[in-house]
Every structure is written in C-alpha cells, then in structure tokens.
Amino acid sequence: MTSDAIRRKNKRLALVAATIAVAMVGLGFAAVPLYNLFCRVTGYGGTTQRYDPVAAAEEPKVLSDTVSVRFDANVSPKLPWKFYPEHPRDTVTIGARDMTIFIARNESSRPITGTATFNVTPDQAGKYFTKIQCFCFTQQTLQPGEQVRMPVLFFVDPKIKEDVDARDIQEITLSYTFYPVDDGKKAS
Template sequence: MKLDRNTKVVLYLVGALVFMGGLAYASVPLYRAFCNATGFNGTARKAKATLANIHGDSQAIVRVRFDTNTRNVPWTFKSEKAYMDTRVGKTALVWFDVRNNADHPVTARATYNVLPDTMGAYFMKTQCFCFNDVTLQPGESQRFPVVYFLDPKLMTNPDTDTVEDVTLSYTFFESKQLQNVAKTGS
C-alpha cells in the first residue's frame, strides 16, 4: 500500500508528537535519576559504603549547616545542631528530631539539597531518613540519624577545593503515593 505525501506528513507529525509526549512524561524521573547519580544541582548522593576510607581523608574542615523545613506537613522538624564542622573524608553523624502535631497519622518524605550546588557530587550519605517515607502517629516523636561524609575528591576540584561552608537542606512533603493507596484502599 502506497501512502500519499500528506498521509506521510501526518504520520510523521503524529509520531513526533507521541515521542515528545513520552519524553516529557519520562523527563522528571530521568532528571531525578541523573541528579542522584551525579550530584548535579546540589543533590547529595547516597553512598553504598563509607567511600571516604577508600579515598583517604584530608585535614580540611568544612562547616556543614542544617536547614529543616516542612511543606504543608503538621510536623515540628529540627536538627540537633545548627551546624557541624566536618573533616573532609571522615564520617559524621547528626540527629534530626521530628514530631507529628496532627490528630491523625501523617506519612511524609523528605527531599534534600546541598548548597552550593557544586558540592552535591561530594556530599555522600550512607544513612538518611530521606531515603524512605516516614509515618508518624498523632503526637509521636522520632529521632533520625544522618550519616554522611564529604568525599576527599572535592579537594581536587577547583570549584570546590576552597568551599568552607555547605548547607544540607531538608523539606518534608506529605507522601502522595501513600495518600493515593489510602484513598483507593489498595
């Protein structure tokens, strides 16, 4: 069957439209995966192990500040310390306190970011409450550890080797995934 020129143009346009729609649909998870893998845009990376021991350490100290926020989540959320002076290449531990002020259970997930953005690739977390959803019952309080290290490779990058101050910022959002499950009952 031979297609006329107009039909071919229409088919090419429909194909391009479907391709662009699929690309737009996949762009958010692809971007998130890219940021998690590379530390792009200040995204702290999840370390499989304490890689600091492999790369060695440094005498450099970087002040890591902790910023805590909630977005429409009825929780009190704060870090144990406002900041920690962290030795590059050494594992550090900081605690975060969370309390549900609502009269019903609330499930939320924390998003995180590192500023300046260039430090995201070197801020490695081995344990963090931000890797999973968190459910707190009414009035419940919990304490969450974050174990992290600053990869010594940051000392070889001219964009990061003189950074003295980093901010690790968390924001809790209600978990849409679990809200949808609760609504549908499945």
C-alpha cells in the same frame, strides 16, 4: 498532481506528525527520571551522592582539612509536623564519616506519612556530599504526638579538594523539606 499522490503525501505527513507527537509524550515521561539521574551523577542543583559500600572500591581517605556543615529543616505548610536539626551546625573532617540527628514530631491527631526532599548548597558541593544512611530514602509515618530522632550518616568526599570550583568551600548547607505523602485525606 493526482488525488492518489496527494492522499499518499497527506498519509505520510500524518504518520510523521503522529510519530513526533508520540516521541514528545515519551520524552515528557522520561524527562523526570533522566533529570534525576543527571543530577545524581553530576551533583547538579545540590543533589547529594548516595554511598554504596559494595560499589566503592575503597573507603575514602580522611584528610586533615575540615568544613563547616549547616543543617536546615523545613516543613510544608500542609504537613502538621515540627522538624528541626538537633544541632544546627557541625565541623566535619573531610573524608571521615559523621552523623547528625534531625527530630520530627507529628503535631496532629492522626497518623501522617511524610517524605523529605533534600539538597546541598553551594551547588558545587553536591557531588562531594555523600550520604551513607538517611531518613530521606524512605517515607516516614508518625503517629499522633509521636516524636522521632532521625539520623543522617554522611561524609564529604576528599575529591572536593581536587575540584577547582569546590576546593575553597568553607561551609556546606544540607537542607531538608518534609512534605505530606498524598493519601487523599486532609491533615488535621
């Protein structure tokens, strides 16, 4: 093999390797948004649905069946807030809108912004637990000593009764964890 042929092969190999490296970096950046989209569509990992009245063809049918919903509240150790549900449990009619209230209080001496992550257990219920309005959709800033009541409007989609893996669920847990929004300052 001539030295020109070897150089061409090496160039081709370097180009293929560089293309693969760029593709892997691109997939690395796309992985999180693609995973989030997958979770929203399938309810995987207890990801809830978000109700869009414009996209909804009709209001959900209200059934006579009920399900118990337990509300769980957690706070990162880095966030000096108290956070808890006003009522830790509720029995809701499947298909009917319901509301619960969470209470948050900033225990620090400075304003702090937090953001909440959420999930639903059991995982099979995630795609049927639909939020209409939730504090988790936006960041929350609380002033020193400020306490707020944060509503969550939701319903359990009646389609849960058609799913063989979810129709016998008797209790759903909606869990939130608040984390500080990183602003480069230390919480006091």
